[in-house]
Amino acid sequence: MTPTASWSHYASPRHAMRRFLISCHGAGEQAGLQPPFRQRALPTRGLVYISEGRGTYEEYEPRGLQVPVEGPAVIWLTPGVRHGYGSDARGWSEHWVLFEGEPFAAFETTGLGGRHRPVQKLLRPVEDADAIFRELCVAVAAVGARAEIAASVATQRLLLAILDAADPAEGPAAGATIVDLVTRGATRTLSVAERAAAVGLTARELGDAVRSATGLTVNDLVIEVRIAQAQSLLAETRLDVGQIAAQVGYDDAAYFSRLFRRRTGAAPSAFRRQQARSRFD
Template identity: 45%
Template sequence: MDRWANYVPPARSLRDTSLTCLGAGEQAGHLTATGRRTLPVHALVVVTSGRGRYRDVERDVDVVAPAWFWLFPGRWHAYGPGPDGWSEHWVLFDGVAARGYAAHTAWDPPVHAGGLPAEELAACFEGLRAATAGAGLRDQLVAASLVHRLVGATVSARAAAGEPTTSAVQAVIDAAAEPLSVAQRAARAGVSPDRLRAEVRAETGLTPHELVLRTRLATAQQLLAGSDLDVGAVAARVGYDDPAYFSRLFARRVGAPPSEFRRQQHRSVAPTRTG
């Protein structure tokens, strides 16, 4: 692995609306451990070979490749390889999107045992090396998109390594159109209401009510775009007896009334000409 490191001044327009990449690099070998330090921005460190240690105010853990860990602004940390060294890939970033990812538990757990797909990791850092070497806005846009791609890769890797969707969560999804209370949904799933809330939160980052609502609206969008059912029929199909209430809820959550969403997204299949 070539040792390289590039740093980029923040693109304020990207930072204030989405995310800006501030630097990236790769290095391997007998690296010097970081002392106790605090960064003003977010960072992701991916370890692809070797082992070492990570410490912060809440944990002191071994890091054994493949693994990755997140560094958070304003929180002290220290990390580094053991005596045999390691290979690391790192990226610095900042912006409002980072807070959005945090709200969706993208950083949990902060230290993760598991790897990213080798081809995906190589492609991201090859792109970051080129993009962070440039000075233009186009380069900064490319770098930001690659950081988003890396975050997505960690989320996908976590999901692939985790347990399949629990039966309790699936029970909520399957019965989303039915007018049930949380207690009734828990009884259907064979768990207590507290257990249901905990499983749904751990699996999706949502409450049971939010999961029901998102499932209903996603199904409604599919029906509006892919069928000729009228709005009242769509509302009834996803659990709403009052089409007017459904329309208001849909408009507020999706950003357009059902009729407008259908106009934007519905595509009919043209009849096949014969003869």
Template identity: 40%
Template sequence: MENWAIYANPARALTDVTIACVGAGEYGGTHEGFRGRQLRSHAVVVISEGTGWYSSPLTGDIRVEAPALLWLFPGVAHGYGPHRSGWTEHWILFSGVATRALDELGAWRRTVPVVPLDRTPETLTTTFAHLREDLADSGSIGSLRAAAVSYAWIVALATSTMRDAAPDLIDAFTRGATRQVSMETRAHELGMGVPQLRSATLAATGLTPLQLLIESRLARAQSLLVETDLEVSVIAQQVGFDDPSYFSRQFTQRRGSSPSLFRREQRRMPTLTDDRL
């Protein structure tokens, strides 16, 4: 397999209504990996051969064994890389308003970014051959085709891993993080009391229910700050904060910069130009 990477600048019309492909590539080798990186878009990575690791502040270090996929989110620090024997990865960078619908529908689980696959997708080779050809065409037709191929690939991966899989407690709790309801109501909906919920979240994540709720909301806010031009007050409301000032204080305290500064810093990040994601 030949290593390649192509990055695109799709039309705003695509990102405003659906998903656009911002880049794609294939890589096989033994790069050392990286930690603490933040993307400006969503990404999906399929590891088809080899083993390695994934790391984020929420999950810690997780072993990755092919076949597996990684979901990466804009503005959220993470890292990954192969073990010494190397691995093969195929990746797509994507952005657009439809990512919010996929998020709410449970296409991915932010608390479970590494997902084992039963087998390597049969369409992997043809999908990335099409993407390479489409992205090489920098015109509107190439952008449309790349968007269609990417969306089909993302949906196929999401539905294959969602099939027959009920959300676990932490996933169910964080998926409803944007709702403005009491902790008692959240616990009751999960079939337990607040003390039981506290014990469960502490055991699974080391965070109290309130801490986990805030972290989940802030992670979604980071993505919106990076990918959209929405006002900070609108983002605060969309992720579950009814007081924009409280949202800004929590964001600054836990992320080390204000929402506005975070947005400016992320948008000054250079575009990736190496031969892998």
């Protein structure tokens, strides 16, 4: 395993940076056997680039999934999702960045950072990763607007380099992935067999593909997508709960409400108050 100097720096970018740029809130790199993370939830997005080695990524309730990691690969961390990860007994080489910002949506359209695919296998190591992280080490440790912009630029260079190293078959460049296709049709009332037939697979093939990419069953993926869409509708519209339930694929509003609460920890009405009070009350 290639030796790597261990370091970590954190920053608190000003609001304008967070709004208009991809802002970097921290970066670092480690190699060898490190203590694993357990039951951690982040306030920002994050990525962990594993250049060499093997390990496991896991999420806790409600998903309870474990996904193997083998470098080169990227672990995508979603704000608020309780997770853990770590190498096997041989250790691994990792580089990590904490970031946020609306411009990341442009990278998401390419298939990077998907909530339903927390571990992304790469075809090859990320080009210039060491050079980019040297820039991040200097920029994140410094103070001021110029340093924040430099850290933002380096983070975007890293994202672009990850995109270049990713498997084209897993992104929009070669057409939608199987997971993308299931996601797009998630609000339709279909059996697993019908969803499989729609993408030209058997039910078992579809289940294997979805589990390999996301750690979820097909039905759990459908529920995750529906609940995510319902959260957006609750926060951004005045539609009542019954209308939202119907839009995301549930005819029974009471069942939808129970499922929503079980998955998010809050009833739909409570979630709306938390997320949209300033706009609708």
